[in-house]
Amino acid sequence: MALQINPSILSADFSRLADEAKAVEGADWLHVDVMDNHFVPNLTLGVPVVDSLGKATETPLDCHLMIDDPDRWAPQYIEAGAGSVTFHVEAAAAPVRLAREIRAKGARASMALKPATPIEPYEDLLPELDMLLVMTVEPGFGGQAFLDIMLPKIRRTRQLIDKHGLQMWLQVDGGVSAATIERCAEAGADVFVAGSAVYGADDPAKAVQALRQLAEKATGTPGT
Numbered sequence: 001m002a003l004q005i006n007p008s009i010l011s012a013d014f015s016r017l018a019d020e021a022k023a024v025e026g027a028d029w030l031h032v033d034v035m036d037n038h039f040v041p042n043l044t045l046g047v048p049v050v051d052s053l054g055k056a057t058e059t060p061l062d063c064h065l066m067i068d069d070p071d072r073w074a075p076q077y078i079e080a081g082a083g084s085v086t087f088h089v090e091a092a093a094a095p096v097r098l099a100r101e102i103r104a105k106g107a108r109a110s111m112a113l114k115p116a117t118p119i120e121p122y123e124d125l126l127p128e129l130d131m132l133l134v135m136t137v138e139p140g141f142g143g144q145a146f147l148d149i150m151l152p153k154i155r156r157t158r159q160l161i162d163k164h165g166l167q168m169w170l171q172v173d174g175g176v177s178a179a180t181i182e183r184c185a186e187a188g189a190d191v192f193v194a195g196s197a198v199y200g201a202d203d204p205a206k207a208v209q210a211l212r213q214l215a216e217k218a219t220g221t222p223g224t
């Protein structure tokens, strides 16, 4: 299991996005939070910004769609350069069809669960996915406190992935920091999104390295 750290640009300075993306080169993916002010009560960015960001950095883009109607919009994010597209199961009309379409267009297909959405009803969908995202805050804003009560869901998701012998990744997002990443890693997460813990640090690249070391220490696993 390779551990990955994905800085979230939600906590970056939006007036200098290209520089902020370059500041974390060496991270595995750049996490891009797309919010529409309908699925979540916040508005961030859309397809044209993803298109520009992809041209400004070598780091692949991990686009997290916190939007209504991802079935309609996801393909446009792939065309704009996203290497991984996460849709929320609570918003998707046809999650299996959407995951297959994302893969067919050449991106990694990922599905997210809000804190109150259980994993168990979606066990049979796991083989259709390259990553499952367990939200560890209510989606919508950076800088929120990590929800400890999500640790059992992370553990149960890891057990289901292993039970089916899948190679898919298990991502956590929200409140991930030096204080919480080890618990997430011990519970079985292998992809860690961190916004304020990276962009709130004096040196974002060093913060990425420090988080990686903590996750590796917790699992005894070398990262990528």
Ligand SMILES: O=C(CO)[C@@H](O)[C@H](O)COP(=O)(O)O
Binding pocket: 008, 010, 011, 031, 033, 064, 137, 138, 139, 140, 141, 142, 143, 144, 173, 174, 175, 176, 193, 194, 195, 196, 197
């Ligand atoms: O999706 C979201 C919030 O909805 C996240 O990606 C946040 O951007 C993470 O920020 P921190 O909690 O790490 O500050």
